[in-house]
Amino acid sequence: MEYLPLFVSLKGRACLVVGAGSVALRKLEWLVEASADVSLVAREIPAGTGQFAAQHGVTQTERDFEPGDVVGRYLVVAATNDATVNQAIYAACEANAVLVNTVDDAALSSAIFPSIVNRDPVLVAIGTGGRSPTLARLVRGWMERRLPARLGALADWAGDWRARVKDALPSIDARRAFWESTLESSIAEAVYRGEVDAADRQIAERLEQNERLGELVGFVSLVGAGPGDPELLTLKALRCLEQADVIYYDNLVSDAVLDLARREAKRIYVGKKRAEHTATQDEINAMLVDAAMAGQRVVRLKGGDPSIFSRGGEELEALTAHGIAHEIVPGITAAMGCAAYAGIPLTHRDLAQSVRFVTGHRASDRTNLDWPELAKPDQTLVIYMGLGGLESICEHLIANGMDPATPAALIVRGTLPDMEVVEAPVAELAQAVREHAIKGPTTIIIGKVVGVRAAAAGQAPAAGSESS
Template identity: 50%
Template sequence: MSSPRLYPIFAELSARPVLVVGGGAVAQRKVAALLEAGADVRIGAPVLNCELAQWVDAGRVRWIEGRFAPEWLDDVWLAIAATSDAAANAAVAAAGLARRVFVNVVDDAALSSFQVPAIVDRSPLVVAISSGGAAPILARRVREKLETLLDPSLASLARLAERWRGRIRGRLADLGRRRRFLERVFDGPIADLVRSGRDDAADAALGAALDRAAAQALPRGSVVLVGAGPGDPGLLTLKGLRALNEADVILHDRLVSRDVLALARRDATFVEVAKEAGNHRTTQDGIHALMLEHAQAGRRVVRLKGGDSFIFGRGGEELEFLRSHGIAYEVVPGITAALACAAYAGIPLTHRDHAQSVRLVTAHCKDSLDTLDWRALAAERQTLAVYMGVAGLEAFGARLIAHGRAGSTPAALVENGSRREQRVVIGRLDDIARLASEHAVRSPALLLVGEVAALGARLHWYGAPPLQTPTSYAKAA
């Protein structure tokens, strides 16, 4: 059974009653963390260790002597069960469930209604890491890595932002303008002053920068065309990631994976502009209109496309439109499907023995088939990477064969290339349409045609092995 997906939350417990059940070392650690948060801590246990007893004598915590009783939970905000008695811990969890009080049972995720995360403390900046109780050691390992990555000066930088928050909001009412100002504060020379311990100089520099920013005109909007790659978020470029985290509005294709979208700013406006073969819910003119509307309103827009904007992504048309309307733009390339799908299927697009060239082809419908140079496409010793609807497979293969390409030529279909659900089907050109139907291959899928396709039978490395491997071209495989 997999661990439940948790909703992350930071609880404000100052002066609020919290119960810790247990009187040993584990309970002591939990009490110490709660005291740092300012909680009104009660400890319930028959006996206490020396440290806890001293905290009781000093008036830092209140002791409820005895064995757990459900009424201990009547007025608390949350509770932690930290005893060595499994039955007592289960009783605390059951009583909390009945009273709708969140309970953490130490080292027992199944009984817990909340988890205590591993934290990296740069207060007031705090980073919490949780595995939902599935792998607490892994969460601690992640914490160790973050401790080395996050400079201790972040605490001072966060306090600087806290001191100036009201004044910044008052001078820069526009949210996007305010966000861009703070990004410059956190990444520029003001942050350098904080890191060097020059807090007074940082305050003075921030005040001067705020005066300049408030006097400036509202910034003009812009559009960044970002290639999202085929789906694996690890294939998104660093520049693409930066653009997603700076965007006010993200216009994304249907095929952009959820994992990639999860990397973007959570408070950005996401607009799906669904476009796929036979289902254009948003027309290209509609996409142009959305880019123009948001950019003219001063927003930073990311036009996020699967693969690469300039490989069958109509990026050129969008740039022409933006230029004609005086909108500033930038292009961040992405890894196109041909490169990623072939690589994740273990199929080299070029090979000294089999293919000295690659052709990228789109063939979504009959009209696009009629415009292709079939004689050139049918030539041997080249690889065809075909971006197409699966429904056109039979017609595409038939035309290639009619113009001289052998029916026995290896062919591969890569469905959901680079994603966890990737599937690869390998067969012959004259049989690939039947195999696609037999295995219910669906879009997005890329067709690879050429001798190199056979190599996927033994060079595959990602996901499950191919669903069907060739038998009539052992030389290539």
């Protein structure tokens, strides 16, 4: 992290703006709003800026900047249109350990003004490390649309009730659960409508009902994290991550998804890679049960969908056996994520009437797969965990009647920014894959629908063609 977002109180602190153009005026307005003790130095101060400064008690000095101007300041804004002067201001601030923001120049800034969504006292600050102020403004637009206009009123109202709720619910976990449910309930809606009396009545009733909440057992959500791209998380999965006390996650859960979890949530890796067996399934089951028994909000986070080729079923059985309340939050499974991002429609009216999800896990023992069925045309096969047995899978399919020219693709790290696709007729796929250094999870898709991808790219499917 290049810059630490920090809310700083500037109340009564000495700040300086150098320059008096329109950009300088905007910074002046911010500093005045933050109740800073502001001074302005500029060779010429235009009437508009001067008027604003006079109205808000800003000290004005009409002359060139001098390095001594920064001494004793808390924050300096360099807003001149002269690069040499800005450089001198930056140097003076660095020499005096004063925070400096140079307008539109991150290299000359130890502090950056973020883009702000203002629902005072709720403030959302957005920064791009000075790389793209336009992007920051776009993100602000997204947030503006998402956040209720009267969010600040809700914060004020919650602040008024805070002490009473604390008295009624001494347990921190119980209090958090209480507030989380209250702030997303009809009570909050009443505050947004300005019906504070009604909101007060409802929260008082709810408090009475919830006084015992701290004694209740926790809850487990079995959540699908999707195949990697965090934007494929469902809103429900996101809410679970935002409310979790503890998260038990697998090796296929991407860092970008984990980053969305509540900052205080404990993250426990329980992945099962072939080389490193972190925890057995029984141990994972026991961890989920114990955490829930301790009253925690538990998230069991699994790659893709929690019910597809995962051991989610066993975890559910363990939770049920101990009487622990739970839910399944579905996720986008690898088949769907990989196909979509590779431009493959899993079924296409003219090419496939069904799609099968198959595990290729047992590389040495495929006798339990119904090869004649799998080799039939007009369907799509999606094979999970098939890389190790790829050659044998393709041979079995062809030996059981599949056309060797059937289009096929191996998708590596599907939906992630560095996704790769190796595409070849099924008879040549294993050879094409051997020519690539494969790293990361892979999913195989076999069927005429794979040809749609090549057609969309305006090319005939070629052995080993690759794209990302």
